[in-house]
């Protein structure tokens with residue numbers, strides 16, 4: 001696709017003609033919208049054909065139905081990102097059905113169950129966390145980039161991996177519960193850099209949005225588990241533990257940051273780990 005930024009008639013952040021795969025495009029059932037679903041809706045509103053991929057097919061289909069209800073184009077694909085074959089299958093289906101991949105957002109993460117009193121987690125659960133949070137990201141980056149490099153033009157594809165400030169800052173201490181998540185996100189940051197370095201020459205980009213505490217259903221649910229809190233204690237605990245400067249964002253803010261990274265407007269940006277946390281990690 002050619003990009004003419006000098007054209008005064010140009011529509012900014014236009015994703016028309018682009019095929020965007022949102023891995024984790026369903027969401028945990030609940031009333032607060034998740035980052036994947038919000039990004040799917042915003043990408044579709046800006047013209048993209050959206051593919052919502054999730055382990056929870058009903059949740060992915062719900063996202064698709066929301067996009068279709070707004071007049072957008074979308075379909076759902078089932079995958080367990082812990083399985084390499086499933087990750088490969090996502091992109092086989094999309095290439096067959098849509099013929100190209102222009103954007104891929106990795107918006108999956110889990111916090112496996114653990115024994116908070118004893119500070120223990122089974123090896124099986126620990127490994128599952130790493131498989132979903134990190135290995136799945138590796139596979140999806142690989143398969144997505146291999147599709148994107150087939151595109152022609154000056155901007156061939158954009159990968160956005162949703163990381164977390166948990167990869168930078170651990171205020172939970174030596175709590176085994178956070179480990180598969182935090183280590184997975186450290187790995188994800190690294191995978192982003194590797195993808196960016198390897199594919200820059202062919203115009204495929206990869207960036208990380210390091211999210212701070214986002215007010216999604218999953219964010220609240222998992223924080224309760226990690227800290228052992230009641231639902232109405234989460235906001236206060238975040239403020240105390242993380243010393244938030246701007247409180248918490250909704251997933252819509254994440255979606256608009258992702259939109260910039262998916263759009264051609266960001267085509268010179270690659271390999272970046274962007275802190276998207278309302279200043280939570282600023283030391284001053």
Ligand SMILES: NC(=O)c1ccc[n+]([C@@H]2O[C@H](COP(=O)([O-])OP(=O)(O)OC[C@H]3O[C@@H](n4cnc5c(N)ncnc54)[C@H](O)[C@@H]3O)[C@@H](O)[C@H]2O)c1
Pocket residue numbers: 023024025026027028029033034035036037053054055056059079080081082106107108109110132162163164165210211212213214215216217218219220251
């Ligand atoms: N909410 C926060 O505070 C926060 C903070 C930092 C980063 N993030 C990141 O944002 C992303 C989305 O999280 P969210 O809080 O918006 O929740 P969400 O409700 O979007 O949950 C993630 C989705 O991943 C899916 N999923 C889980 N395991 C899967 C698997 N094995 N295969 C395929 N799909 C699977 C779930 O079904 C769910 O739809 C995650 O990467 C998370 O780490 C969230």
